[in-house]
Amino acid sequence: MKRVAVLNVGGDCPGLNAVIRALIVKGAEEDIEVVGVYDGFLGLVEDKLTILAKEHVSGKLPEGGIILGSSKYDPTVNPNDLKKLKNNFERYQITSLILLTGHTGANIALKLANEGIPSIIIPATVDNDLYWTDLSVGFLTALQIVTDALDKLHSTASAGHRVIVVETGGDEAGWLATIGGMAGGADYIIVPEFKLDPKDMIENIKRRYSAGRRFSIVVVEEKVKLPEEVQNIIGDPKVRQYMKPAELITEYIKANLQNVECRTVDLDYLQRGGTPSSFDRYLAFKFGVSAIDAVKKGKSNVALGLDGFDVVEKPFTHEILKNKEISRELYEMGRLFF
Template identity: 30%
Template sequence: MKKIGVLTSGGDAPGMNAAVRAVVRKAIYHGLEVYGITGGYTGLINGNIEKFDLGSVGDIIHRGGTMLLSARCEEFKTKEGQLKAIEQLKKFGIEGLVVIGGDGSFQGANALTKHGFPCVGVPGTIDNDIPGTQFTIGFDTALNTVIDAIDKIRDTAQSHERTFIIEVMGRNAGDIALWSGLAGGAESILIPEDDYDINEIVDRLKNSYKRGKKHSIIVVAEGVASGSEISKQLKDLIGVDTRVSILGHMQRGGSPTVFDRVLASRLGARAVELLMEGKGGRAVGIINNEIVDNEIATILAEKHSVDKNLLVLSKELSI
């Protein structure tokens, strides 16, 4: 393999730039030509492809977002769109593709592989919801953004003796809520993978009041319910005065942490090695600090799960 391409797709995540940098420089180090594709699968279909050199990825390792941009692409979900994309790749003589993104991005990479074009997926999403890896690029940075907000909100909650409900990202995965809630000492954590009982939350609040604690933090993943819905339920049940903070897209931004920069560098480099070995249809990941790879089709067939032990621990520590 002499020429490879790289693109980012789906929601942006801190560390994507570090992964792009690793792909480009690892490939050039081994004598390959590298082409950057701007705008995800939409850019691929439209031929937004240019040859990269070492300078193309200079001074990006510390930047959040993605220099290659990202976009949703309905056309690429069709066979016709996928074949258009492959034609564009062939025009430039590109023989393999590294796709950095989440579940939808992996589905695209798997589709291209089925058409005979080798792709390797690199997990880049703050949700940490990709099977086959313990951590995805951007998750650690998002956690640090959330915990910074929780710490600041707790100061206000304590000062005004109020209960604050903090809504974080996680439509189908509760890792951000679970990890940040545990790290931030939240009294209650609500995640999509575990049914919550509003009465249990009420009991926790009542017990806190009995022992003289009049402020609490509740972290809720957006996939469970909105912070406003939880606030209304608590108001109706016990008349508690709550405040809601929705962190929103700020969780996706910011300079990546050391962990995310190193993870992205390791995963990006391994993706290039797999293509050099002639292996397509693979997805890289990290398990027990070792870089691993699995069939993308296998990854897509599995279901993401959270560590329920962390949820139990959070309840034990927030009595």
């Protein structure tokens, strides 16, 4: 009997329990045992594993998070931990690791492959920034959360005639901010891929107020690099270094539009939680089944991805660490509505 060990490396996202469910069900059909590892690679080092059965995921399909927990822990940093991981991998006679992850786990997977520890990656991140796949598990649910938040913020922004600056996730890619901003009717979108023109943003808000639309929703991606003009709105660099991009944008707007009330809303971990959407569950099932199929065929060290509606396999190379950025065409489509 073959045996796989499943673990979540990096941040959690909606749909992870659905992946585990698919692994268990398909594994039972193919006589492949599924072992759950608690708290990412830390659990594999500290011997925190359990054999998974259907009862472990019964009723968990609509739940966010993950029954196994997660962490960003990298076992390759400490030689002693790497040795413990290798020992447990052999001790439990694991055929392959199944990593539910984004760039964090992909980076570790490459290093472990060189150490003789095989794995299969299932793309799972709200950021949707993995270049080898059209969609990642969790992204569409997070996208809906961003859209719903903007829908709700419109009413209070309009009622109070205020500007609300909303910070989304995305790591270093603008997928959540751009598509969520478009779907939620944002009046300005700021992403890492394209440099912000602060004066254009201010003029955009002024035009709206002059036209009688006395409110604005500005969406900012969490890791956007802001121009010095915006950063220097906070003179003390010690204070500035702890401020998020949305907070700096808010202060800049306040300084340049004295008669306009401006507030900041950080969606932060809200985007990671909640009930996974129907399509994220479908993706979870599709990737889980495909991972077991790959193990059955003796495949390893591949990253599973979605090409249209088909699952494809990307062999491990350093290319899987590349960042999938939004295109100019997509961003310009968003600008049509500014």
